[in-house]
Structure formats: structure tokens, C-alpha cells
Amino acid sequence: MKWNHKWSTLMLAAGAMLALGLAGCSSKGASDGGGSTGSKTLTVGFWKGDSPKESEARDTLFKNFTKDTGIKIKQKVYNDYNTQLMTDLVGGTAPDVFYVDSSLLPSLQTKGVLESLSSYMKKDKYDASDFYAPTYKAFTGDDGKQYGLPKDYSTMGLYYNADLLKKAGYTANDIPKTDTEFLAFLKKLKTKLPGVTPMTISPLLARQMFIMQSTGAKIITKSGKANLSDPKVVSALQPLIDADAKDKTVRTFKELGFGSAMDAFGSQKTVFSDEGAWQVSGLKTNFKDLNWGTTEFPTINGQKANMIFTVGWSMNAASKQKDDAWRFIKFVTSKKQSQQYSTTASVLPSRKSVAKAMGLTDNKEMAPFVAAANYATPWIAGVNLDTIQSRYENIIPSAFQGKVTLADALKQATDSANKDIAKQDE
Amino acid sequence: MARKSERKRDITQAAAFVAPMLLVLLTFTLFPIFYSLYLSFHKVNLVGNVSYQFVGLKNFINAITDERVMIALRNTLKYVAIVVPVQTVLALVLATVLNSGIRFQKTFRSLLFIPTLTSSSALTLIFMFIFSLNGPINSLLMKLNLLAAPINFLNDQNSVMGAIIVMNIWSTVPMFMTIYLSGLQDIDMAMYEAADIDGANMFQKWFKITVPQIAPVTNYVVMMGLISTFQLFDQPYIVSGGSGGPNNATLTLSLIIYQYAFRQFGTMGYASAIALLLTLVVFLISMVFRHFSSENVTGEGR
Numbered sequence: 224m225k226w227n228h229k230w231s232t233l234m235l236a237a238g239a240m241l242a243l244g245l246a247g248c249s250s251k252g253a254s255d256g257g258g259s260t261g262s263k264t265l266t267v268g269f270w271k272g273d274s275p276k277e278s279e280a281r282d283t284l285f286k287n288f289t290k291d292t293g294i295k296i297k298q299k300v301y302n303d304y305n306t307q308l309m310t311d312l313v314g315g316t317a318p319d320v321f322y323v324d325s326s327l328l329p330s331l332q333t334k335g336v337l338e339s340l341s342s343y344m345k346k347d348k349y350d351a352s353d354f355y356a357p358t359y360k361a362f363t364g365d366d367g368k369q370y371g372l373p374k375d376y377s378t379m380g381l382y383y384n385a386d387l388l389k390k391a392g393y394t395a396n397d398i399p400k401t402d403t404e405f406l407a408f409l410k411k412l413k414t415k416l417p418g419v420t421p422m423t424i425s426p427l428l429a430r431q432m433f434i435m436q437s438t439g440a441k442i443i444t445k446s447g448k449a450n451l452s453d454p455k456v457v458s459a460l461q462p463l464i465d466a467d468a469k470d471k472t473v474r475t476f477k478e479l480g481f482g483s484a485m486d487a488f489g490s491q492k493t494v495f496s497d498e499g500a501w502q503v504s505g506l507k508t509n510f511k512d513l514n515w516g517t518t519e520f521p522t523i524n525g526q527k528a529n530m531i532f533t534v535g536w537s538m539n540a541a542s543k544q545k546d547d548a549w550r551f552i553k554f555v556t557s558k559k560q561s562q563q564y565s566t567t568a569s570v571l572p573s574r575k576s577v578a579k580a581m582g583l584t585d586n587k588e589m590a591p592f593v594a595a596a597n598y599a600t601p602w603i604a605g606v607n608l609d610t611i612q613s614r615y616e617n618i619i620p621s622a623f624q625g626k627v628t629l630a631d632a633l634k635q636a637t638d639s640a641n642k643d644i645a646k647q648d649e
Numbered sequence: 650m651a652r653k654s655e656r657k658r659d660i661t662q663a664a665a666f667v668a669p670m671l672l673v674l675l676t677f678t679l680f681p682i683f684y685s686l687y688l689s690f691h692k693v694n695l696v697g698n699v700s701y702q703f704v705g706l707k708n709f710i711n712a713i714t715d716e717r718v719m720i721a722l723r724n725t726l727k728y729v730a731i732v733v734p735v736q737t738v739l740a741l742v743l744a745t746v747l748n749s750g751i752r753f754q755k756t757f758r759s760l761l762f763i764p765t766l767t768s769s770s771a772l773t774l775i776f777m778f779i780f781s782l783n784g785p786i787n788s789l790l791m792k793l794n795l796l797a798a799p800i801n802f803l804n805d806q807n808s809v810m811g812a813i814i815v816m817n818i819w820s821t822v823p824m825f826m827t828i829y830l831s832g833l834q835d836i837d838m839a840m841y842e843a844a845d846i847d848g849a850n851m852f853q854k855w856f857k858i859t860v861p862q863i864a865p866v867t868n869y870v871v872m873m874g875l876i877s878t879f880q881l882f883d884q885p886y887i888v889s890g891g892s893g894g895p896n897n898a899t900l901t902l903s904l905i906i907y908q909y910a911f912r913q914f915g916t917m918g919y920a921s922a923i924a925l926l927l928t929l930v931v932f933l934i935s936m937v938f939r940h941f942s943s944e945n946v947t948g949e950g951r
Contacts, residue, residue, distance in 0.1 A: 478801060609912055647916055
């Protein structure tokens with residue numbers, strides 16, 4: 224019996240230790256941001272991006288910051304940003320500073336989870352006039368306050384396969400500058416290059432939003448509901464859909480059987496691809512033999528149009544180290560660090576002076592993307608963009624395949640999205 | 650007195666042994682269940698200003714009248730109705746073959762078990778390649794002149810679920826086959842010997858002895874199959890990028906719950922309500938199944 228007793232005491236002790244261990248873990252996590260004297264640690268949340276160079280640039284950035292301030296950086300990598308950030312915000316474990324994609328800014332700002340940077344910027348007389356206006360304004364909330372500072376941006380461009388153009392008897396200078404001429408040009412290419420698809424695209428709202436808004440209508444209403452079924456939106460997108468469903472001059476990369484637009488373009492099976500500037504480094508590493516170039520999009524309905532995607536650094540409103548967080552944001556968006564980061568990662572810097580210093584406006588491959596930053600439509604559309612986007616991307620492949628008409632598809636997407644939006648508000 | 654203190658000691662001891670498991674069970678199973686039950690009756694905002702607003706049965710009524718939930722339910726039921734019978738029959742047939750004493754029996758067993766060991770997301774990516782426009786299946790069908798043009802299995806609303814069904818059956822059959830294999834060891838060889846003497850052929854033995862004798866294992870396999878197929882999530886998520894497309898063809902109940910819970914603000918309560926309805930559906934179907942299936946194989950000693 225004595226043995227038994229000993230055992231039970233032991234087990235109780237083990238149980239108590241386990242419980243203490245669990246409690247210890249959680250309390251440790253919570254007090255991490257406490258920041259006592261000595262070495263301080265700042266948690267920074269980000270996603271990795273596609274190129275290894277980007278990670279390298281980010282690591283240098285963090286190292287420079289630690290060298291400069293003595294504050295250590297605890298990295299938190301997001302593999303599924305939307306889901307994980309939301310879980311972190313719910314659980315109160317979100318990092319002090321994290322990436323915010325411009326499209327998410329409206330919903331995060333209205334939920335009050337982002338700290339306004341305006342007062343910090345005012346105190347330090349932070350000069351924001353150097354940023355490209357669309358990238359800076361993307362992080363301005365509806366209350367006029369600033370909720371993030373852009374780290375970089377990307378616009379889209381028209382990638383062309385120079386060898387295939389040559390085979391068809393053209394050069395890059397023959398690429399038409401307006402939408403109707405361009406679609407006619409694709410038809411010519413189709414007859415001249417059998418077995419080649421003239422153009423590949425991605426069936427994504429982020430890639431089609433500027434086309435849909437080219438006739439003057441917005442894809443959302445004033446109250447932020449879906450407005451995809453607006454006749455003006457439908458008529459703006461119809462030529463692109465027809466080019467796929469009827470003419471087969473434009474195919475989505477999925478219809479061509481590829482995993483991404485870059486793979487489709489790199490396989491030499493398409494002449495054109497509409498992709499972001501991020502494809503430049505991807506093509507250079509993965510398709511070294513490909514002879515390609517970039518140019519600006521043709522005008523749509525007589526106007527220059529493009530999309531601009533930007534990601535910024537924002538501060539967690541629940542952070543316990545707001546001063547350190549601001550120091551970090553100020554440091555990483557400074558001219559010097561921005562240039563280091565943009566050069567190493569080969570991304571487009573959000574500061575005009577840095578773009579100039581890097582010689583991007585004279586760079587043959589990058590110039591079309593930099594030029595588009597002046598007139599592009601930002602990838603932002605109210606607080607319900609995620610819902611609207613998901614409904615659009617659910618139905619639009621069937622419209623491209625001609626299985627449903629575009630008007631029906633967009634009507635269905637709009638109704639379904641608005642039903643869900645109503646569910647959130649009621 | 651002595652006995653009383655001994656009893657007390659026994660209880661303490663028992664409690665100490667159970668405590669760790671109980672703690673885990675409470676935190677990770679019971680608490681989430683009751684919390685989601687609570688959430689399903691509320692309109693919840695968990696991000697920023699946390700708020701719970703009681704809305705009664707509204708989430709449930711919304712769910713029943715929601716067209717997308719009905720599409721998801723239909724897709725899920727169709728998937729279950731095909732996958733569960735096919736995987737059960739296939740698993741039993743394979744197990745019988747591998748138990749019949751053919752050559753390289755052990756090698757085949759190991760080879761066939763490999764799919765179960767691979768992670769389902771990796772499997773999905775491999776199958777996405779196999780089913781892709783330029784993938785092996787299309788080129789094989791083209792070479793055999795069965796197809797004039799390749800089919801885009803994963804981008805077509807009519808075929809994408811079929812592709813998911815095939816990949817799932819392939820990956821789950823081995824697991825159930827292994828369970829059947831162990832069940833087959835328990836069948837009394839004397840019955841087969843008796844059947845041999847009576848002149849029964851292979852098929853008669855299989856239908857009259859193996860199938861009825863293995864019924865308890867079948868019950869287990871079908872039940873597990875039902876539960877896991879109703880939770881179909883990873884394949885549709887990866888194939889459709891989380892949207893459930895093309896044209897809602899891969900929208901399953903688990904996917905719709907995920908969309909409302911984690912992709913959209915303010916609908917956590919609604920997602921919980923759908924989750925509760927899913928639980929109810931699985932529970933009811935399992936109960937009906939149990940009612941009609943008999944565990945009494947031999948008719949003796951029960």
C-alpha cells in the first residue's frame with residue numbers, strides 16, 4: 224500500500240507540473256511584449272513571398288534594425304495570411320507590427336485592430352510626400368488617419384514572347400496600343416502561329432477589376448456591397464470573355480493546363496501574359512532561355528488603366544511596445560533601408576526618390592510597371608472585398624469556358640455575395 | 650477505518666491517473682464543443698471590439714434557407730454516397746486477395762499501404778498534376794484514342810468532383826483494407842474447410858462466409874468512412890483555392906464553414922450553426938445506419 228501511496232503522490236505532482244507547465248507557457252507568451260530593461264524583442268509578422276531573394280532582403284532589414292536599435296526581432300511567418308492573422312487577432316497573439324495588404328486595410332481599420340500612425344508621424348515630422356500617392360493613400364483610413372506605410376508595390380504589365388512575335392513576323396513595336404486593335408492583333412497571331420495561344424490570363428478579380436471599372440461603374444456600391452452585375456461592369460468585361468469563350472485567343476492558365484500564368488508563359492505556348500512585376504524575377508530564375516520583354520497595357524476605352532497592389536507595415540493596436548513598433552516602421556520605410564530591400568529583393572520601391580536612385584525609370588523591363596504607378600487602380604474595394612472576390616472567382620472560370628453567360632455569372636456572384644454581406648450586418 | 654482510508658487513497662490515485670487526460674479532453678474537446686454551441690445562437694464579433702449578441706435560432710433558419718449551404722450539402726451527400734460504398738467494397742476485395750496467400754503478399758500489403766502514409770495535401774498536388782490538361786491521364790486517353798481533345802478535369806464544373814472522388818478513394822482504401830485484413834484473421838478456418846468439403850466455389854465462400862463473418866468490421870469501416878467523408882475539406886480547398894469553384898462544384902460543408910468562420914468577419918456564429926447542423930446530419934445518418942446493421946454474426950451467445 225505504501226508503494227501505491229507513493230505512486231499517487233508522484234502522479235499528482237506530475238499532473239500539477241503539467242498544469243503549471245501549460246499555464247507557464249501561456250503566461251510567458253502574454254508577457255513577451257512586456258519589454259523589461261535589457262534586450263527588448265519586437266514581434267513582426269509577414270509572409271514569405273515567392274523569391275528567396277525577398278527573404279534575404281528581409282533578413283538584412285531585420286539585422287540592420289537590431290544593429291541600429293538593439294531591439295531583437297521575433298519573426299512570425301504567415302503561410303495563410305488571411306486565416307492566420309484573423310486567428311491571431313481573435314486570440315490576442317497578433318504581432319506588434321505586421322504586413323497589411325492594401326485590400327484588407329478597410330476591414331482591419333474599421334475593426335479597430337490597427338493603430339493610427341498619424342500622431343507618431345506628426346511628432347517625428349515624417350515626410351510622406353516621397354511616396355507614390357496611390358501607395359500612400361492605400362493606407363489612409365476613411366477617417367483621414369494613416370494606418371500603415373507602404374513597403375513596396377507592384378503594377379501589372381504586358382509580357383511578350385519576343386521569339387514568337389518574330390516567328391509571326393512582328394516586333395515589339397507592332398504591339399497595338401488600344402484594346403480593340405490589340406484583340407484584333409491576337410486574332411492575327413492565332414492564325415499565324417498554330418498551336419500557340421495568343422494570350423494567357425488569370426481568372427482573378429484582382430486582375431480584372433480595372434477592366435470592369437473602365438466604363439465608369441464601380442464593382443462595389445457606395446455602401447460596400449457587390450455591384451458586379453451592373454450592366455456597365457458586364458459590358459466592360461464582355462470583350463475579354465468573348466476572346467476566350469468565342470475566339471479562343473485568350474485562355475486562362477488553368478484552361479491551358481498550367482499551375483500558374485508564369486508557367487504557361489514560360490512554356491512558350493503563349494505570346495502574351497498579363498502579370499505583375501513580380502513575374503520579372505521569376506522568369507529570370509526559372510526560364511533563363513526565354514526571350515521576353517514587357518510593355519504597358521493597351522488603353523482600355525481610350526484610357527490608360529492598370530492595377531496597383533501594395534503591401535505596407537501596420538502597427539497592432541493592442542501592441543504593448545508601440546514606441547518600438549513605430550521605430551521599426553520608421554526604420555524599415557526609410558530611404559536607405561527601402562533601397563537596400565528593393566534592390567536585393569528586386570521589388571518596386573514605394574518611394575519615388577528610391578526608384579530614381581535605382582534607375583528603374585530607365586530600366587527596360589521595369590519602366591512599364593513604374594509608369595503605371597501613376598494611373599493604376601489600387602486593389603481596394605471596401606470591407607467586403609474578400610467575399611466578393613471569392614464569389615467572383617468561384618463562378619468566373621465557367622464564364623470564360625462559355626458554360627454560363629457573363630451576365631448570369633456576375634448576377635449570381637453579386638446575389639450570393641450580397642446575401643453574405645447582409646448576414647454580417649444584420 | 651483502514652478500509653475507508655484505503656478507498657480514499659484509491660480514488661486519489663485514480664484521479665491522478667485520469668487528470669492529465671481529462672484536462673486535455675476538457676480544453677480541446679468539451680470546451681470547444683460547448684463554445685461553438687454558444688456561438689451558434691449569437692452574432693459574434695471576435696476581432697477588435699469583441700461582442701456577443703443573442704439572436705436565437707436565426708443563424709439556423711438562415712442556414713436552412715441559404716442556397717449555398719444547400720449546394721454544399723448536396724455536393725457533400727453526393728460525395729459520401731459514392732465514396733463510402735466504393736471504398737468499403739474495394740477495401741474488402743483487396744483484403745481478401747491479399748489474404749489468399751498469393752505470391753509477394755507482404756510486399757503488396759506494404760506497397761498498397763503507402764498512400765495512407767502520405768499527407769493528403771501532397772497527394773492532392775500529385776493528383777492535380779495527374780489530372781491536369783497535359784498530365785498522364787489525358788495523354789493516356791489520347792494515345793488510346795478514347796479522347797479527341799484533353800479534358801480539363803480540375804477546371805470543369807462537371808468533372809472536378811469526380812477527380813476528387815477518385816483521389817480520395819485511392820488514398821483511403823488502404824487504411825480500411827488493413828482493418829479488414831486483421832478482421833479476416835479472426836474468421837474460423839474450419840468454416841472454409843467445411844465449405845470445401847461441401848464443394849463450394851471461391852465466390853460462394855466469399856459471399857456466404859467472408860462477407861457475413863466480417864460484418865462487425867464492415868460496420869466499423871462504414872461508420873468511420875461516413876464520418877470522414879462528411880468532413881471533406883483539404884482536396885476541395887486546394888483544388889479551388891478556397892473558393893469552392895468552379896461554379897460551386899467543389900463547395901462542401903466543411904469548406905463553407907471555413908469560409909464563414911475564417912475568411913469573413915462577423916459570421917463566426919453562422920459558421921458554428923452550420924457546423925452544428927453538419928454534426929446533426931452525421932449523427933442522424935450514423936444512427937440510422939446502426940439501427941439497420943446487425944453486429945450479431947453467428948447468432949450464438951448474444
